[in-house]
Amino acid sequence: MSEIMLNSTAAGIELTSHSDDNPVTPAWLAEVLLLGEYWRTTGLLERLQQQVKVSRGRMGQYEVCDFVLLLLAYAISGAETLKEFFVQLASVESVVLSVWQRQQCPVASTVSRFLSAIEGPSVEQLRTLFEADLLEHGFDCDHNGGLLDRTGERYWVFDVDGTHQVARQRSMTQQENYPALRRRSQAAVLPGYLGRKRGQGIRTRSAVSQAHTTEWLGIFGSAGNGTPGPDLDRACEVIQHYLQHYGLPGSKAIVRLDGFYGTPQFVNRMQHHQLGYLLRCRDYNLLKQPVIQARLAQLQAQAWFHPESHTVRDVFDLGFVQDALAGYTCPVRLLVVRTPYDPKRKPRVGKRVKEWVYELFLTGHSQVGLSGTDLLSLYYGRGGFEKVLGDEDHEQPCDRWCSWNGDGQEFWQILNQWVWNWRLWMGNAHDPQSARQTLWTEAIEATAAPDQTIAPPEPLALSEKTRVPHPPETDRDYAPMQVAPSWARSRGKFSGSDFTIVNERTLRCPAGHSMYRRELRQNRLGDLLILFGINPRTCAHCSLREQCLADGSKGTGGGALQSCATVY
Structure with missing residues (x-):
């Protein structure tokens, strides 16, 4: 040990410093030890070992639980990178391992190799375990909050929204005599922006939150701008499972969505899952309908005051x-x-x-219990979800890059949401509080007798086109489906016999990719035509695209479905 003497005669101070390391104990140590004990005593570690299977690859002699515990600790630490986290962990590694009852601790490079070996089935197995723990140890029905409408009916509010992770990519010269450009991040991100952000690759994650408790219910990620349609379907399934656990129907939910989901295809998805919804509509062609203009001229506007911006809006x-x-x-x-x-x-x-500046909102709930101003207050209260996302970024950023493998990154993000929920549960257990109530307006008395029901008014028809219902799953009125045999044969493309019908919602193309139902039509003979489509990004890298796509098709266009097949 060396000793260095520093003298300062002017100030009369003498300092002595030593070269021995004396690291400071990380502030997150106690919470990490408590979380490890929770996983061990509740049996989560044992269930993790039995249910989550990962290809060993170059993981060495470690088990899945070793990496999961480290990633949970990384989420709590708030460190920006795994390298920074392992520097902080070095001084307390022996203490952490003894409490966790583990023998050895993987190094940072081994954790990276573990995440790179994660595949889709492993992510789904972890997601299933996450949802099971949420329903088992989450808040009970009395602490789950809710919204009581004017008639006393209780609803639960959920939020679904997507956020972006950005990976900055250097601009590199590409010429014919240069090797093909390969980036480490190409498996996790895709270009998602234009203009000044064209050098960035992004990854989109769709998050599902319970608005009253701020618990996370799920997360679904994909490269680029994501797959909003399938992600919304999966979010609806999670919400349905959550409501079924408490014995509630889907009509008691209010799923708040922003304007990105304000098109007919997303509204139809919500109605198909039989969930209540409230979303901002971006189909402004509705304002051009003469029936809508006539109704607006007849109705008297309700004034709604925004408490933050102090603006007054007219609500029709x-x-x-x-x-x-x-x-x-x-x-x-x-x-x-x-x-x-x-x-x-x-x-x-x-x-x-x-x-005037017009905004449109759509919902499936009736006017009896929730007025227009009530729904507007509820939607603009959606800012509470933005507050949750902001708190997450501040306390335990979920968008930290841990792996350039897309499945590995999603694996880590599920664990990060798990830590968030666990913190909420532990905080409530340490300082339990009764649910608070906020009165928006007084309830109204029922005008009908208990044994009477009020028939809803007829919907306002905007077009004369007959609605084509979804074909029922059982007792079908139509004959078995068959692919149109002459489809695209005259153009030298694949014919109908090259496509395989999987079920009423899925078709398999000649390359083996799944195509999903896009549109329902009815011809003059009364036959039901079902159009199936596929994401153009799937076709962009397919070797059979020239035999399938129309001549001149670029096979691009974001979430648009360009390649389609028709089924009778």
Whole structure:
């Protein structure tokens, strides 16, 4: 040990320093030890070993639970990188391993190799275990909160939204005599922006949250701009499973969605899952309908005051409308909100029509218990979800890059959400509090007798097109499906006999990729035509694309479905 003497005669201070290391104990140590004990005593570690299977690859002699415990500790630590986390862990490694009852600790490079070996089935196995623990140890029904409408009916509010992870990529010269460009991140990200952000690759994750308890219910990630349709279907399935656990039907849910989901295809998905919803609509062609314009001229606007921006909005509740021509398979309740146009301030959302800026909202709930202003207050309360995302970024950022393997990154993000939920449960166990209630407005008395029901009004028809119902799963009125045999044969492409029918919602193309139901039509003879489509990104790298796609098709276009087949 060496000793260095520093003297300062002017200040009369003498300092002595030693070269021995004396690291500071990390502030997160106690929480990490408590979390490890929770996993061990509740049997999660044992269930993890039995249910989550990962190809060993170059994992060495370690088990899956060794890596999972380290990733949980990494989520708690808040360190920006795994390298920084392992530097902090070095001083307390022996203490952590003894409490966790583990023999050896993997190094950072071994953790990276473990995440690179993660595959889709392993992610789904971990997701199943996550959902089971949520229902087993989460908040009970009395602490799950809820929204009571004007008639006393209780609803549970959920939020679904997507966020982006950005991976900055260097600009590299590409020439014919250069080798093909390969990036480490190409398996996890895809270009998602244009313009000034064209050098960035992004990864999208769709998160599902319970609005009252701020618990995470699930996360679904994919490269680029993501797959919003399938992700929304999976989010709805998670919410349905959550409600079934508490014995509630899907109609008691209010799923809040932003304007990205405000098109007929997403509304139809919500109605197919029989879940209540509230979303911002971006189908502003509805404002051009003469029936809508006439109804707006007749209705008296309700004033709604925004408590934060101090703006007053006019709310028109048009009730349920039906527009099969626009793609809505079932009636939807339409709210039209307008504010005066300010020439000094460009509106961020909405459609400007003369001196007004219009916003549209859709829901499936009736007007009996939730008025138009109630729904508007509930939607703008969606800012609470943005607050949850902000708190997550501050306390335990979920968008930290741990792996350039997409499945490995999603594996880590599920564990990160697990830590968030566990912190909520432990906080409530340490300081239990009764549920608080906020009164929006007084309840209304029922006007009908208990044995009477009020028939809902007929929806406002916006088009004369007959709605084509979804074919029932059983007792079908139609003959068995068959692919149109002459489809594309005249152009030298694949014919109908090259496609395989899996079920009423799935078709398999000649390359073995799954195609999903895109549209329902009815011809003049009464036959039901089902159009199936596939994501163009799947076709972009397919060796059979020239025999399948139409001539001149680029096979691109975001989430658009360009390659399709017809089934009778």
